[in-house]
Amino acid sequence: MITLEDLSKDFGSVRAVDSLSVEVAPGKVTGFLGPNGAGKTTTMRMLLGLDAPSSGRALVNGVGYAKLAAPLRTVGALLEPRTGHRGQRADSHLRGLARSNRIPVARVDAVLQEVGLGEAGKRRIGTFSLGMRQRLGIAAALLGEPEVLVFDEPVNGLDADGVAWIRDLMRANAAAGATVFVSSHLMSEMQSTADHLVVIGRGKLLADESMDAVLAASAQTAVVVSSPQAGVLAAGLERAGYAVAVAGHESLRVTGATTQEVGGVAHSLGVRINELGLRRASLEQAYTELTAQSLDFVPTRIGEEL
Numbered sequence: 483m484i485t486l487e488d489l490s491k492d493f494g495s496v497r498a499v500d501s502l503s504v505e506v507a508p509g510k511v512t513g514f515l516g517p518n519g520a521g522k523t524t525t526m527r528m529l530l531g532l533d534a535p536s537s538g539r540a541l542v543n544g545v546g547y548a549k550l551a552a553p554l555r556t557v558g559a560l561l562e563p564r565t566g567h568r569g570q571r572a573d574s575h576l577r578g579l580a581r582s583n584r585i586p587v588a589r590v591d592a593v594l595q596e597v598g599l600g601e602a603g604k605r606r607i608g609t610f611s612l613g614m615r616q617r618l619g620i621a622a623a624l625l626g627e628p629e630v631l632v633f634d635e636p637v638n639g640l641d642a643d644g645v646a647w648i649r650d651l652m653r654a655n656a657a658a659g660a661t662v663f664v665s666s667h668l669m670s671e672m673q674s675t676a677d678h679l680v681v682i683g684r685g686k687l688l689a690d691e692s693m694d695a696v697l698a699a700s701a702q703t704a705v706v707v708s709s710p711q712a713g714v715l716a717a718g719l720e721r722a723g724y725a726v727a728v729a730g731h732e733s734l735r736v737t738g739a740t741t742q743e744v745g746g747v748a749h750s751l752g753v754r755i756n757e758l759g760l761r762r763a764s765l766e767q768a769y770t771e772l773t774a775q776s777l778d779f780v781p782t783r784i785g786e787e788l
């Protein structure tokens with residue numbers, strides 16, 4: 483469980499995080515989304531005791547990071563791929579972390595295997611590719627078998643296999659009961675990974691909802707229905723209060739309605755239906771709508787009045 487209580491952070495005159503109150507629940511992957519500069523990294527840094535809040539609190543399992551005796555056993559984090567010194571061997575870096583967190587040293591080989599670095603443990607970190615450093619950072623996060631995982635852009639630098647691997651890893655940990663809080667700019671990837679979303683813009687909370695609720699709320703989510711009597715059906719749907727647009731030959735696009743409701747209107751009119759289905763928005767579309775108001779630089783269209 484992660485708890486953010488009225489959390490704010492100012493850097494001089496910049497309010498990077500603005501009164502965020504969020505509970506990130508266990509047993510789920512929660513995606514943390516927002517435009518560049520929205521305050522995601524700053525929030526995660528406060529959670530991990532790397533930045534002090536200007537006001538409010540950030541708690542892991544009800545406790546501030548600084549009060550955790552062996553932090554890696556409670557929360558595993560990947561904030562940036564630079565972990566350990568370039569000249570240090572990967573395994574000795576992890577052994578140092580294990581010792582200082584009272585974690586059995588046998589975990590080092592286990593996590594190196596788990597992240598696919600079993601052969602590379604004796605190599606110096608400076609010789610690692612970006613993807614290997616990312617895997618090493620994840621190995622460090624998993625070392626203490628923590629109940630909470632915090633990943634900032636974990637797929638950066640990973641190839642397609644690596645991206646699929648981290649998705650499976652996050653889903654498996656959440657299924658085993660962990661709290662998984664992950665930021666990413668890759669919307670299609672988030673759509674297939676996250677159960678729940680926390681969206682911020684300019685430091686403020688924009689949404690804290692299930693993936694299904696975010697997609698359902700998008701103006702791009704609509705019921706598509708086709709009928710040889712599309713005109714009659716459109717008039718009936720409009721009378722029932724739904725927004726209807728023509729989507730093609732004999733085909734309508736209905737927003738604000740479920741498939742059952744559209745089917746019910748057709749049935750009451752005695753209108754034959756050839757196709758009835760829900761077209762869900764992509765996360766990319768839903769996210770664009772959610773964050774449109776909070777972008778720092780919204781381009782003004784040519785000819786648009788200011």
Ligand SMILES: Nc1ncnc2c1ncn2[C@@H]1O[C@H](COP(=O)(O)OP(=O)(O)OP(=O)(O)O)[C@@H](O)[C@H]1O
Pocket residue numbers: 493496497498516517518519520521522523524525
């Ligand atoms: N150490 C710092 N000193 C001054 N300003 C900072 C500092 N760290 C972050 N900021 C500012 O705080 C705001 C939030 O930055 P942050 O890195 O948390 O956003 P983000 O959502 O992680 O962005 P991105 O998606 O680009 O990684 C930005 O305006 C940034 O310039």
